[in-house]
Amino acid sequence: MRNLSARVRGAPGRLLRDVSLSVAAGEVRGLVGESGAGKSMIGKAVLGILPRAVEVLSGEILLDGTDLLRLAPDDRRRRIGASCALIPQDPLTALNPSRRIGPQITDRLVDILGWSRTKAQSRARDLLAEVQITDPDRVLRQYPHELSGGMRQRVLIASAFAAEPKLIVADEPTTALDVTVQKEVLRLIAGMQARHGTALLFVTHDLGVVSKVCQSLTVLYGGLVVEDTAVRDFFPAPAHPYARALLAATPKYTDPGSSLVPVPRQVLDGIQAQVDAADRGWRHG
Amino acid sequence: MADGRGQMRHRVGLRLWLSAGWLTLLCLAALLAPWISPKDPLAQDLFLGRLPPFWMEGAEPGYWLGTDSLGRDVLSRILHGARVAMTVALVAGTVTCLIGAALGLLAGVLHGWVDIVISRLIDIWMAFPPVLFSILLIAVIGPGLGAIILAIVVIDWTRFARVVRAEAMAQAAMDYVASAQVAGRGRLGTMLVEILPNVLPMIVVLLTLEMGIAVIVEAILSFVNLSISTDDPTWGGMIAEGRTSVHQAWWVLVFPLITLFLTVLSFSQLGEGLKDRFDPVLR
Numbered sequence: 001m002r003n004l005s006a007r008v009r010g011a012p013g014r015l016l017r018d019v020s021l022s023v024a025a026g027e028v029r030g031l032v033g034e035s036g037a038g039k040s041m042i043g044k045a046v047l048g049i050l051p052r053a054v055e056v057l058s059g060e061i062l063l064d065g066t067d068l069l070r071l072a073p074d075d076r077r078r079r080i081g082a083s084c085a086l087i088p089q090d091p092l093t094a095l096n097p098s099r100r101i102g103p104q105i106t107d108r109l110v111d112i113l114g115w116s117r118t119k120a121q122s123r124a125r126d127l128l129a130e131v132q133i134t135d136p137d138r139v140l141r142q143y144p145h146e147l148s149g150g151m152r153q154r155v156l157i158a159s160a161f162a163a164e165p166k167l168i169v170a171d172e173p174t175t176a177l178d179v180t181v182q183k184e185v186l187r188l189i190a191g192m193q194a195r196h197g198t199a200l201l202f203v204t205h206d207l208g209v210v211s212k213v214c215q216s217l218t219v220l221y222g223g224l225v226v227e228d229t230a231v232r233d234f235f236p237a238p239a240h241p242y243a244r245a246l247l248a249a250t251p252k253y254t255d256p257g258s259s260l261v262p263v264p265r266q267v268l269d270g271i272q273a274q275v276d277a278a279d280r281g282w283r284h285g
Numbered sequence: 286m287a288d289g290r291g292q293m294r295h296r297v298g299l300r301l302w303l304s305a306g307w308l309t310l311l312c313l314a315a316l317l318a319p320w321i322s323p324k325d326p327l328a329q330d331l332f333l334g335r336l337p338p339f340w341m342e343g344a345e346p347g348y349w350l351g352t353d354s355l356g357r358d359v360l361s362r363i364l365h366g367a368r369v370a371m372t373v374a375l376v377a378g379t380v381t382c383l384i385g386a387a388l389g390l391l392a393g394v395l396h397g398w399v400d401i402v403i404s405r406l407i408d409i410w411m412a413f414p415p416v417l418f419s420i421l422l423i424a425v426i427g428p429g430l431g432a433i434i435l436a437i438v439v440i441d442w443t444r445f446a447r448v449v450r451a452e453a454m455a456q457a458a459m460d461y462v463a464s465a466q467v468a469g470r471g472r473l474g475t476m477l478v479e480i481l482p483n484v485l486p487m488i489v490v491l492l493t494l495e496m497g498i499a500v501i502v503e504a505i506l507s508f509v510n511l512s513i514s515t516d517d518p519t520w521g522g523m524i525a526e527g528r529t530s531v532h533q534a535w536w537v538l539v540f541p542l543i544t545l546f547l548t549v550l551s552f553s554q555l556g557e558g559l560k561d562r563f564d565p566v567l568r
Binding site: 086108 | 396397459460464466467468470471478479482
């Protein structure tokens with residue numbers, strides 16, 4: 001993704017301010033930031049599901065050298081369907097309640113990749129087994145309401161990997177889950193990603209999760225990239241003051257007596273100046 | 286715990302079966318009216334006027350529910366009246382549902398100018414007082430079965446469009462729709478495969494309610510003599526006639542009224558019962 005800018009239609013400010021980031025095959029990139037920083041917006045832009053009210057002002061989204069934004073809507077839909085997937089945030093609303101699990105996984109294989117029903121069916125069975133669902137055949141015939149939250153998230157993970165996509169966007173996949181299930185799901189996603197060699201864009205606000213699963217990291221503030229680095233460089237010495245403050249603000253379980261540290265005022269002022277500077281260039285250009 | 290659930294299921298089942306049973310009975314009566322009616326519903330016999338129903342003194346054998354002031358058999362007239370009532374209910378209800386739900390779904394899923402046009406149309410439409418509007422319509426196109434059905438469709442499609450639009454919008458905002466779109470589903474597919482099945486339980490409930498409403502509208506129009514032009518008996522017409530002689534012969538008014546009441550009640554309960562039974566989210 002290069003120099004992507006977007007805004008709410010008709011609104012003066014920008015949601016994304018010249019965001020550039022890339023995810024290489026087999027890489028897991030964390031995308032962190034506060035609420036409203038534009039993390040989910042980036043994920044949605046890549047997948048072509050931006051809300052109607054949001055328009056892309058400039059920039060390009062490159063997938064294997066093709067700019068997705070330049071494709072005709074139908075081609076883009078097929079292209080994204082064949083090579084991108086989403087692991088959504090809330091497993092409770094991410095499966096269609098009135099359809100069985102089976103077709104929800106296999107539809108894409110049949111419609112976009114042109115597989116036969118039987119082939120897609122056996123593929124779905126294998127995937128469910130891979131995410132450690134004990135009775136795949138039964139689950140394929142069940143409706144979402146018959147499954148628990150953790151089970152549904154597994155189904156969604158399996159479904160995301162179904163078409164062997166090049167890129168998967170995981171939009172806070174563990175936020176809606178129980179803490180005990182979270183760890184398991186994380187391990188599952190990381191394991192699947194490693195086995196399939198998929199590029200994974202991991203949207204989250206939890207730096208702890210980033211340190212466990214990601215290799216590289218992009219920090220957003222107000223739609224502006226403030227840090228873009230490898231995870232192993234970031235945690236010992238974050239470059240940007242905001243990133244440093246963010247890291248300091250992470251609660252430490254090792255020291256239960258410590259109070260929460262807010263991001264200092266001057267850091268926020270500094271970053272706001274940076275945002276304003278970016279916008280000045282944009283207005284005159 | 287188990288007992289409570291058992292009773293609950295039983296009650297739900299009973300509601301469904303009672304209402305479905307009554308409506309089936311009515312449909313059969315409507316279909317078979319010429320063969321099962323004990324008398325000719327139009328035959329007048331002034332010597333047999335205002336005969337009471339069978340359990341009262343002075344009843345004549347063969348006239349189970351008595352006769353009206355012109356000596357016509359009440360039971361036969363109710364059975365024949367079911368023909369008009371059920372035709373209107375099924376045809377008008379279904380057509381209204383199809384048109385209203387289709388427009389509502391389009392408005393809810395497509396947004397943009399489609400939504401604006403349909404929504405404003407609904408707003409304008411709902412500003413007309415329905416009964417006056419239907420009387421006006423019938424006055425213009427002339428009475429008849431087709432006219433009644435048309436009037437109901439033209440007036441009541443907003444009922445479906447409004448509710449289906451809101452529900453479709455709520456469903457379209459769910460994550461599963463976004464997932465399906467990432468998986469390459471187009472707009473038409475999203476609408477028909479993802480959203481429609483989730484709006485369907487609500488459409489079914491609305492449909493059965495609408496059928497009940499259609500029965501009432503037909504009765505109202507018959508009551509004010511704007512229904513079908515022939516002498517064919519209708520429940521609304523019977524109620525209107527019975528009203529004038531309620532002190533001498535209450536049965537002419539009461540029996541069609543009870544039939545009408547049970548029918549409308551059954552339609553609404555059928556919808557609720559079906560929803561409880563088949564909605565995968567509630568089940």
